Amino acid sequence: MQTVSDPRCICCLRGILPTISRKWAICIISLLGHSGQMRFNEIVEHCGHISPKTLSEILKDLLDAGLVERKSFHEIPPRVEYSLTEDGKSLREALVPLLKWAKDRNQRYNYSLFASCLQAPDP
Amino acid sequence: MQTVSDPRCICCLRGILPTISRKWAICIISLLGHSGQMRFNEIVEHCGHISPKTLSEILKDLLDAGLVERKSFHEIPPRVEYSLTEDGKSLREALVPLLKWAKDRNQRYNYSLFASCLQAPDP
DNA sequence: CCGTATCCAGCGGGATACTG
């Protein structure tokens, strides 16, 4: 058993887990964090196989959760840019140990899961 | 864009995400980490509303992933105990920053999601 | 006690076509 005071108590996650465990969600957070801001179709292109319906749903989830910000420039053709809120950025940082764990683990097991990686250089 | 060298590159998660994002998975990892070892029906009782079929599936996932260990004592009636492997334990620790982030965030938004918490004291 | 077998409902996500 565990109490709320235990730093490893998982109950705090209940609210946000359905959002961030959705397919593509962490990917998009990572992408936005890295690029600063992106347009709808930019995200589509970088994800590769996400349908517009799915992307629109997930962005809505992330917007509602306050993790992502949406800026609409009232132009024609329309331009909309998505970026991380401060909350989203801190989430991204909070995920680092998990990513590190996964990376170490992959190497230990000689997994080669990197083929599907996004490959452009850091800015 | 991002590279594999970026500690925030999410591609490493691809292998494990389907496993740990399943309903109950993180809960069970947290539970086992806290109790040391648990029997099948103990887990059921602590989760409250998990069906045996679901639990058995998730345990299988976690076993295959090498996060959980299964010890069967060949007795009658049967006794089986589940516990975290070293890998599972390190995953649990890697989740701490995420949990901390979620906790801070809940407090910031005055969420009261703690009602559903596991409530026995720490050992 | 520790599961598996079976059946079923809901929904997450893909493909595609369409609109403002």
Added chain:
DNA sequence: CAGTATCCCGCTGGATACGG
């Protein structure tokens, strides 16, 4: 360009009954 509308499929997870 930035989505929405529709349709459809497969998977996940619940309930229940049963087996070793």
